[in-house]
Structure formats: C-alpha cells, structure tokens
Amino acid sequence: MPRLMLSFPSQTTYLSPIELFYRKFMSDFASGSGLCTDEIFLALVEGIVNAVKHGNKEDPGLNVDMELLLTDTELHITIKDRGTGFFPESLADPTHPDNIALPGGRGIFLMKRLMDQVEYSFHPGETVLKMRIACRGGKNGMERH
Secondary structure (H helix, E strand, C coil): CCEEEEEEECCHHHHHHHHHHHHHHHHHHCCCCCCCHHHHHHHHHHHHHHHHHHHCCCCCCCEEEEEEEECCCEEEEEEEECCCCCCHHHCCCCCCHHHCCCCCCHHHHHHHHHCCEEEEEEECCEEEEEEEEECCCCCCCCCCC
C-alpha cells in the first residue's frame, strides 16, 4: 500500500512543498482511482492549517505529522498536532444565516463535505484528525467530474 509520511514545523510556509509531495504521490499511485485530487487537497490543507494555527498555535518548535495511505479502495489521511483538543460538536454551523459573518468552522465544514469520513480523537498532548474517502467517488458525488 502506497504511503506518504511527512513531519514539518508548525508554519503554513510548508504548504507549497507539501503540495508538491501530495501531487507526486497522487499522480504516481492514485491516477486510476477516480479521486478528485484538487478537492482532496483542499480538505488536506484545511486540516493542516487547523493543526498549525489552532492545535500547535503556530509554534515552529512543534511539528505537525501527516500521513496519506492509499489502499485498493480508499485514501486515508491522518494529521496529528500537539494541541490540547477542542469540542468539534460545539462549532456553529457556518451555513446558518446567523453565522455567515462569524469566523471559524468553515474548514471542518468543508472537510466533511469533501471527504466520506472525518473524525477527531484527542489524547494527552495530541490531537489526531483522520479523514477517509473511497476511490471512485465519495458520498457527495463531488469526486466524479
């Protein structure tokens, strides 16, 4: 099973090289999977930015760990930060008219729309985001263009 593992300091300046690694991985291993690489990359970036900004508070001394694992049927993405966690269920619905102008919550909303599964787990000194999407299209049909 093809796997890409990266660990990088908590700075968004690493997004450009991460994109290069991601695009190479997807072109080498997922070209026939039916996955929409641009939409998956958007979900990946949202997860990484949240880990850098909210989890690790942009502390370059703390790393973010990322893993892509491609099986015959699914792409699994794991992102780990060193944050204390949060309560995902407490986030306001960013599509509700009362919340349109409020900051926050849109990244997780997008990840949930683009991926088949988005789950957080919290451990002492670590927040883990796991996302999964099935090959040949996701639950919203957005991956079949």
